[in-house]
Amino acid sequence: MRPNLRVRMQEEVLVGDGALGTYLYQLGFPVGISYEEFNLLRPEVIGDVHRRYIEAGAQLLETNTFSANYYKLAKFGLESKVEEINKAAVRIARSAAGADAYVAGAVGSIRGGKRVNVSVQELNQFYEQQISALLTEDVDALLFETFYDLQEMRIALGKARKSTPIPIICQFAVDQLGRTLDGYSIKEAFGILREEGADVLGFNCHSGPKGIMSVMEDLNGPLDIPLSVFPNAGLADYVDGEYVYGATPEYFGESAVSFADLGARLIGGCCGTTPEHVSAIAEALSNYAPKSLQEGTALPPVQPSIIVEEPETSIKDAFSGQVSDPSIVELVKERHTVIVELDPPRDLDIRKFMDGAAALKEAGVDALTLADNSLAVTRMSNMALGHLVQSEVGLRPLIHIACRDRNLIGTQSHMMGFDALGIDHVLAVTGDPARFGDLPGSSSVYDLTSFEIIRMIKQLNEGIAFSGKPLKQKAKFVVGAAFNPNVKHLNKAVERLEKKIASGADYIMTQPVYDPELIVAVKEATAHLDIPIFIGIMPLASGKNAEYLHNEVPGIRLSDSVRKRMEGLQGEEGRKVGVEIAKELLDTALEHFNGIYLITPFMFYEMSVILSNYVWEKTAPRPCHLSRS
Template sequence: MRPDLRQTWKNEVLIGDGAMGTYLHQLGFSVGISYEEMNLTRPDVIQDVHRRYIDAGARLIETNTFSANFYKLSKFGLEDQVADINRAAARIARQAAGPDIFVAGAVGTIRGGKRVNVTDQELVKYFDEQMTALLTEDVDALILETFYDLREMRLALGRARHLTPLPIICQFAVDQLGRTLDGYSIEEAFGILQAEGADVLGFNCHSGPKGIMSVMERLNGPLNMPLSVFPNAGLADYVDGEYVYGATPAYFGECAVSFSDLGSRLIGGCCGTTPEHIAATARALADYNPASLTEGRSLPTVLESIQVLERELDNGDNNRADNTPNIVDLVEERHTVIVELDPPRDLDTSKFMAGAKALKEAGVDALTLADNSLAVTRMSNMALGSRVQSEIGLRPLIHIACRDRNLIGTQSHLMGFDALGIDHVLAVTGDPARFGDLPGASSVYDLTSFEIIRMIKQLNEGTAFSGKPLKHRANFVIGAAFNPNVKYLNKAVERLEKKIASGADYIMTQPVYDPELIVAIREATAHLDIPIFLGIMPLASGKNAEYLHNEVPGITLPESVRKRMEGLQGAEGRAIGVEIAKELLDTAMQHFNGIYLMTPFMFYEMTVALTNYVHEKSMHRASHLSRS
């Protein structure tokens, strides 16, 4: 007989299972099919996945029913088989689990953060149908997962609590801001759900370990009830039409201990995780002794009012940008510095403008602004670029992503740049929208990065995307992105050559943290006839270093750098981060005139210091050459 699940959470950390859908895809099953239908057509495969997770150390497994509701199954013509699919899934899981492993009936979000045309009444009907089918079989709990807004979660929890006294696990998918899509803080949402009958509260999907951990840390310590955590295996990279996840099993296991310290009593994995990730988690927690949950903080019982932050308008001096040579001209003559400063995620531009002003005074040659990087919504880089140009007199270099605009919007956007006198752009693919702060948003991708470069060149010829004449030639200087942090550098250079053939005028690289790689990049690109701006981003802390290395696509840190940053935080971490960046600059400036500095977390003082270092070193070098 299985022990009481509620009592188990009080005394130990329970290991959950990992991903089903992405793991089935990894095993060779097509993305275009209903994985839930496999409960009927391939029960042997589903049971084998369950067994792999159990063998890895999972003591609670989920039924293969995340999308087994009327609304989602109807897309495959399976809406009449909701009960059969869910009951089969629960039987398969129980057969795999045997008498000693817990089984949770998985119920996924229906709206999924999107503004889909599903009424509350329809949601209740769909949840009832799925939950009733699961509860006719031998499940130990229901797990409501990947919910983005509190309203839908409350509807699902209400139906679950109406139907069963079994434990209910409620998991949100949130970004690092820690708010639901309908505006509630996680602490507020958790307080409401606890009062309405949830047994366990937590997070899954959407974020890797670092993103979920940052939200948990803002809860200010463990709560007086168990938490659950099922992260993705880091942020996904989109490579050749596939989503690739970078967090290793070892890193996942290390994070599991931190999650437990923050009050997690159920820890598993979501998208991108495998039995190896679960095995590492089980090993890391084998001897873990959790603290008593009675020592945790109580959740709020009354909603705090959601405050609206007032914004202060920053009125500049309206200075126009100087008519100076473009950066391609400059970099042929001397060391040229581009600094990236992220637009704010709110309506307060004061710190951004202060940073831009400080960087202008430090002598940067261009300020580059990303286009909602990592698919996180930020203020328009067009608007801020215009202000930087007119108020501070600093050249803006604006990223433009393929993700957010169709062909119409992309041309319109570029025409707007031309009207504002913004002529330096960087063409990028853009991170998939589903991993940003608005996961229900569409990723457009009407154009690839190669195509958008060609289209911008076409505007320079005075021709619209449609082929019609524009009565004016644009004058864009077009950059392309280059990721050298790859296993086969020669393959990456071949891709870069295609971007140059498409019309790129200069290259900006992802941040590099290895002096030897800097030299290798120079050797591998020596035959190219356009300038390269070598990317360097100073590290802000030890956690920042681990996050970049383990979770952010396209960034790799040497073990020596990670060791130097280990455990560092605050001013000390930033100081060592600048020191490491200066050492990288010593090598970079020997091989590249173009330097691309990225500002971490709006700590523009760090990139100001590095800009000054480039200028001092460049002047010293010029002085030495003149004496020789």
């Protein structure tokens, strides 16, 4: 019978195994397949890898189950084999471990640092299913690895601790900043996890030895609880068509001693490591005598807080009047407020766009909103044009930001740029798929959903980066969300809207509406909401334009009467009737909404000028705006 694992990790340093996935890749097995399915199809291959690590000196093996959960196996059509794959993995590892080595059931993060749309309820179900399968085969421990945020780790730990008394190892993937993606310091996260039943706390993946060591040094350890460390073999490089890792076994051996000095009691390797790396770790630690953890630094009391440095006074705060201007949300609570959309040009010539912006400023509009490559058609950067509108025209820009075109890195970078330029009003949208635009071969990124991008932008307002890193000052974004009322079941659309509000939306802008009865229905369906709604009205330019919008543009539906009135019209006559219809819609909209969102068709900004003036004629004198130049 193997000695008690908890006791051993208090008294000595154990050697863990190394990578499995990247090692299989090095052995010639291609990427893009489920290595977890090898537990069923190629058990001899997995068993051979485990035995190589045992022969190298590993005292603990992880099962080949990192991605063996319902969500990730479903990508390969294997969701019905969760239990079978996990059980087989334990049996394979147990056979290779023999009588002396321990077997830990590996459970990987489902979100994996991405903003995937997996609910908390689903996470609970997926973790319970995998953990239950591992426990039926009598593992010695559970090892949760490559988690990026504390919330998900707590879900997994909670499911496990309710089911078993065996040791549980919790490992985060962090960079040198040492914070989780949801903004907790590692000390705070460790304190919470210890309180909730974790036996060992640690790190794996994402960083090589140096990055993890930097975080451990900041803990002022050793701590009074065992730590575990499974670094990558440095950063991967793509050489001659293959991924290679640069950290040598010798370097890992040297690092192992430093890790042990900082309180690590389980040391192995993650991506890029091999049996040679594990052998170097085992040799380096063969005569190592650790100090007692009883004398280690205690973790702080469980009083989690997301620490943010006080914002410094910025140049735009000190020398610009724009930050103190009333926001769109503040204005619309006091009076009717007009936002006009003017699409950035598809050309390098911006003269007509700037003329339109100036004309709309003269017409008294409260903000000019610029789409983000709407309909997936390539247009000039709305950030650049927004800055010009603000600095040269003196009109507030309200910028759309789509999930389609930028990954998490690009999205945060983009938002930081807006903040530097003093552009603080944005509209978060999903964005039409790239395949429907003018460059159909382009990729649609969609790292974030519209709900998630709202939450992440509002996180910047708390002074927390997307990575969880504290920022030196807080952003001041006013974030809008889109709403499409042109649906069969309006109540379902409102339920989705409520989720956007729960995510942090400050105001709502609707798709264009062409039916006065629908405007009233929207008012009634959203009467319980406490944030302003800007009702969308887009004047029609011609009969063909009307039919195109009705039949081909997602989220837009025209009434039969409107289509009949526009039928066959074109040119100036079509635009005249389009403005008449828009005025009729405004008559109803102004009775029920303070927020008006005019959408300019085909750069015919004169139509939006007429309609803006109509709003002021029907409501109050044209507002006098503070200059934003």
